[in-house]
Amino acid sequence: MELAKLLNQLNQTLDVPVTTATGEVTAAVFGQNHPVAGTLSVSATQLVDAQGRRVATLSSTTPIAALETIGEALYPVDAVNAAVMPVAVSAITASFATTLAAAAKLLAAPLMVLDLTGQRVLQASSAELDAGTATGRFLSTHRPALDPHRFWHHLYITQPSQSPVPLLLTPLTVQQAPLAYLAVGATSGPITAKQTQLLQALAPIIANAAVKDQIVTAPASGWDRLLNLLLMEQYDQTFAAQFARAGAVLPKQMVLLRAQPTAGQSDTVLRTRLQQLLAPMVTQVIVTNYRHLCLALVTVSLPEYNSAEFRQQLATVATRANCQLIVSTFYMRPGETVAAYQVLTRTARLAGNPSPVTFCEDRYFALMLAEVNDRDNILPYFLNPAIKALQAYDTSHHAALVPTLRAYLAAGGKQSVTAASLYIHPNTLRERLERITTLTGLNLKAAATQTKLTESFAVLDYLKARRLE
Numbered sequence: 001m002e003l004a005k006l007l008n009q010l011n012q013t014l015d016v017p018v019t020t021a022t023g024e025v026t027a028a029v030f031g032q033n034h035p036v037a038g039t040l041s042v043s044a045t046q047l048v049d050a051q052g053r054r055v056a057t058l059s060s061t062t063p064i065a066a067l068e069t070i071g072e073a074l075y076p077v078d079a080v081n082a083a084v085m086p087v088a089v090s091a092i093t094a095s096f097a098t099t100l101a102a103a104a105k106l107l108a109a110p111l112m113v114l115d116l117t118g119q120r121v122l123q124a125s126s127a128e129l130d131a132g133t134a135t136g137r138f139l140s141t142h143r144p145a146l147d148p149h150r151f152w153h154h155l156y157i158t159q160p161s162q163s164p165v166p167l168l169l170t171p172l173t174v175q176q177a178p179l180a181y182l183a184v185g186a187t188s189g190p191i192t193a194k195q196t197q198l199l200q201a202l203a204p205i206i207a208n209a210a211v212k213d214q215i216v217t218a219p220a221s222g223w224d225r226l227l228n229l230l231l232m233e234q235y236d237q238t239f240a241a242q243f244a245r246a247g248a249v250l251p252k253q254m255v256l257l258r259a260q261p262t263a264g265q266s267d268t269v270l271r272t273r274l275q276q277l278l279a280p281m282v283t284q285v286i287v288t289n290y291r292h293l294c295l296a297l298v299t300v301s302l303p304e305y306n307s308a309e310f311r312q313q314l315a316t317v318a319t320r321a322n323c324q325l326i327v328s329t330f331y332m333r334p335g336e337t338v339a340a341y342q343v344l345t346r347t348a349r350l351a352g353n354p355s356p357v358t359f360c361e362d363r364y365f366a367l368m369l370a371e372v373n374d375r376d377n378i379l380p381y382f383l384n385p386a387i388k389a390l391q392a393y394d395t396s397h398h399a400a401l402v403p404t405l406r407a408y409l410a411a412g413g414k415q416s417v418t419a420a421s422l423y424i425h426p427n428t429l430r431e432r433l434e435r436i437t438t439l440t441g442l443n444l445k446a447a448a449t450q451t452k453l454t455e456s457f458a459v460l461d462y463l464k465a466r467r468l469e
Contacts, residue, residue, distance in 0.1 A: 064157050064196075071193035084201045091205050096213035100125045103202045107184055107195050113172070113210060114139070114181040116280045118146030118162075122180060122215055129185045135165045151178060151280035155196055166191060170199050172207040172216070176272065178279040179216045182206050217247045224271075224288035227297050227337075231290055235335030249284060251299040256328040256340040257314075258348060259294040263322035270294045273321045281313050290341075294323075297337070305330040311357065318356035325357045346370065350465070365458045366465075379463060384456035386440040393439060401439075404432045409454050413445060 087106060091099040104111040104125035112129040113122040119139050124130040131140070142162075150156055151171050158167040166186040172179045182203050184195055210216045226243055243250040261270050267289045274296055278285040284299040304310050318325045326347050328340035346367055347360045360367070372378055390401045404422065408429075411417035419429040433444060442449050 064155060067191070067193050068155060068196040071196040075194055075197045080197045080201050083198065084205065087202065088205045091209045094209075096123065096209050096215050099209045100206065103206060106202070107198055109189070109195065110185045110187055111206075112167075112183045112185060113206070113215065114146070114169075114183060115216075116151070116178060116180060118181060122210075128187045129165075129183075135163060135167075135185065138164050146181065151181075152276065154200060157191060168195060168199060170203045172203055172210065174207050174211055176276060178276065179207055179210065222246055223248055223286045227286045227288040227295060228290060230297070230334055230337040231295075231341055235337075239334060248286065249299070250334055251284065251297065252334075253299060253301050253330070253332055254334070254337075255298050255300055255305060255330055256337060256344060257296040257298060258326045258341075258344040259296065259318075259321065259323040260326070260348065261294075261323050265322060267292060267294050270321060270323055274317070274323075277317045277321055281317075295341070295344075300330070302330055311359075314357045324355075327357065327359045329359075329361045343367070365455070366462045369459065369462050379459060382456070382459045383463075384453060386442055386453070387456050387460065389439055390436065399435075401432060401436055404429070405436055405444075405453065406457055408433065408444065409450055409457065413450060 083106060084103075087099065087102045090102060094102075100111055100113070100123060110128045111125040113124075114120065115122055119142070121129065121131040121136045121139065124136075127133070129135055131137075146158070146162055146169070153171075155168065155170055158169065167183040168186070168191045169181045169183045172182050182199065184191065184199055207216075223246060226246055226248055229239065229242065240250040257274075259270055259274055261267070265273075271287050271289055271294050274294065275285065275287045278287070278296060278298060282298050282300055285296055287294065287296045289295075300310065314325055314327065326344050328344055331337075331340060343360050347358065347363050350363055350366050350370065369379060369382075387402065387405075390405065393399060394402050404418075407421050408415075408418045411421060415426060415429055415433075419426045422429065436442070437444060442453075444450070
């Protein structure tokens with residue numbers, strides 16, 4: 001980013017006047033009431049005081065990073081700690097509403113606490129940002145209102161697509177457990193450098209006050225026992241009460257995840273990382289180590305489970321946690337958790353699971369084949385003879401009838417889609433399909449034929465994965 005553009009953005013966000021000069025250096029003059037008085041020169045890479053001493057280095061040219069760096073120079077840690085100390089002391093006995101109001105007064109801007117979805121306003125310091133405002137209504141109707149993957153960014157500013165009013169957000173956590181977001185709203189003025197420093201210092205105070213007054217619930221360290229309970233004990237009607245006593249909810253819609261480390265990390269490290277990454281994304285997650293495996297019980301609705309967004313989120317989690325995830329099918333009865341675990345275990349034993357995320361429902365055919373007795377000798381006979389004939393023809397004529405048939409089935413019998421996927425002319429496709437019909441005698445348009453051939457290709461893939469073909 002060019003220096004002029006950066007300074008223009010800083011001029012819109014800094015709570016101090018900025019005078020633009022020619023060349024690569026711009027002077028910003030601060031009043032005597034600031035901790036750093038006099039003149040600071042702002043360039044694309046650093047801040048220099050009036051005596052020419054470097055005050056801070058701008059490691060990034062993004063406005064929030066530059067704003068935060070300037071804030072660090074203007075408001076040293078000691079000054080920030082001294083400013084928030086009265087709020088911290090008062091929070092020990094004061095109500096959460098009083099603590100939030102005191103923090104908002106210190107920031108000179110309204111504050112709001114958002115749940116982990118970014119949709120629900122749990123509490124606001126004033127009517128400017130409560131659930132009934134335009135901002136509150138906007139957040140409640142946009143999912144996901146906030147990007148869950150950015151939860152652990154210590155500071156970020158929302159885009160117009162995320163909130164009608166710019167919000168400066170920081171995560172609220174207790175003992176590394178995600179709880180909620182704390183947000184400053186730019187309702188009456190721009191986000192300032194001072195606010196970037198105060199917000200981060202106030203976050204742990206607000207987080208503990210929110211837990212104290214039960215505005216949010218901190219996941220208890222014993223939550224892993226709840227998942228172990230479902231895996232080891234016969235399910236009965238007392239489980240709901242046991243979950244409730246631990247501050248959790250016995251899920252009615254869920255999936256079970258199994259995480260397999262790919263970077264040699266311990267199960268304990270992987271468990272912590274999964275908890276951190278999954279918690280901002282879902283209603284509830286319980287992670288445990290069970291029989292030297294890392295498992296997570298995730299509360300998720302059926303539409304969410306079937307959404308492309310859920311799969312993408314899990315792929316991101318797997319990448320960031322350095323693991324491979326295996327996902328059970330969606331289920332609604334907690335007593336089925338044992339069965340879900342058994343299916344996860346069998347899926348993990350299958351060959352051909354190279355992707356970061358594997359859904360058990362996508363491997364059910366392979367799971368059924370794995371249960372066949374003497375499968376090494378029997379399964380080759382499950383291959384449809386038509387496919388065997390086409391394989392022989394391709395080999396002897398250097399043709400591509402088998403890939404063509406596979407693409408045709410994958411396209412649901414739609415010739416235009418098939419031709420596009422193979423990058424061939426529709427006439428070429430028709431000639432190949434006619435050749436397949438001549439060689440096999442099959443009616444490729446019949447649904448029953450397509451089903452049989454699709455299943456046969458699944459057997460073929462299973463055999464290739466086991467190297468039995």
